[in-house]
Amino acid sequence: MSGTRSLCCHVTTATSSFAILYLIGNLLELGDIIRKASWEKTHSISYHDIKSARCDHIFDISTNILMLVLMSISCVFVLFSQRKGPMFVLPFVMLMFVDLGVSFLSLFNGAWGLPGTPKYKDVLQVTKYYKGVDRLDEEDLGHFTMGYTVFFIFNVLLKVYVLQVSMRCFYALMEERAPGMHVDTGHTVTVKLPSYDEALTVKNEEAPPSYEEP
Template sequence: MSGTRILCCHVTTATLSFAVLYLIGNVLKLVNIILMVSLDKEAFSVTYHEAKDTRGQRVFDISTNILMLVLMSISAVLVLFSKRKGPMFVLPFVLMMFVELSLSFLYLFDGAWGLPGTPNYRDMLQFVKSVRRVDSLNEEEIGHFTMSYSVLYMLFVLLKVYVLHVSMRCFYFLKAESMAAVSVDTGNTVTVKLPSYDEALKMRAEDIPPSYHEA
């Protein structure tokens, strides 16, 4: 992981910025979930099916989504202290970004792996229908929508890859900086006082090594 700058800012500054944005986004998602639960809305439906989830499935989805958002929020908060506390405070954010990226790829094959806040094909399609005030779209409109959704979702995934890359570079930079600081603080040098010619002859005769001390 070479280089300490990304685009126009330092990797630590970029990681802090991403962590703040993720923290704000996660808090908003948590508030949205809590409001949906409190209003008793059927927000978690089985993707690509008309039938709703059972009560147990809905509770499980809500619980796992809240847990994921809480863990992501905690990891984002830890990044804010990484400059003073060291690279280990960035590592949870890196791990959570890796998990989120993995789930985003799995979502392409099965909608059940979708994270809270992940753009859902069915929900986006319903949104487009409501905006256009139509009950259904024709084949050409469906094709355009599918292509647009695919491009936007891939950009969404690439953004996650970029954030993961930046956070890893920040981790390695802070790790190298911490190791350099430790080596400077604890580094000892050993100096040897060379004897004179007469002392060397005397020590050679007595087999006494030269004296040394730590500076």
């Protein structure tokens, strides 16, 4: 991980900016989950709900809230990394590894994916709601699938870039914190050493004159 600049700013500044964006998104997603849970608690009819289904639903909401809280804490740690050290960036780096991994798993099962990750089913429902239809025809469904594929690939590439920048930020802070650590600046110095025969012919320098007080 070489280099300390990303696009037009330092990697620490870029990582802090990404952490702020993730923090805002997490708080908005957390508020939306709490709003939906409160609305369901007020308007749902518990007599028609299956007990096991309600337990699974409560478990999903609890894990999503817990995951959003942990993600928000890791983003807050990044904001103090320049003063506290590179270890405060490590939770955010691990989060990006997990986010990238479950993003690929969400292709096979929509249940995978961290909270806030756009899923095909959810985006399709939003599209049908704004179009005012219950079902898309084949042409519209093909256009939607193609658009979602492009969006998903762009989202994954963006996460890969954030992961790379956060790792470079971690190593950059490590180099700043470690005194005397060798940092490659790209400049090399070549020194020609004498051969063995030349070293034998070198005479010892005369001893310096003794110091006498005036």
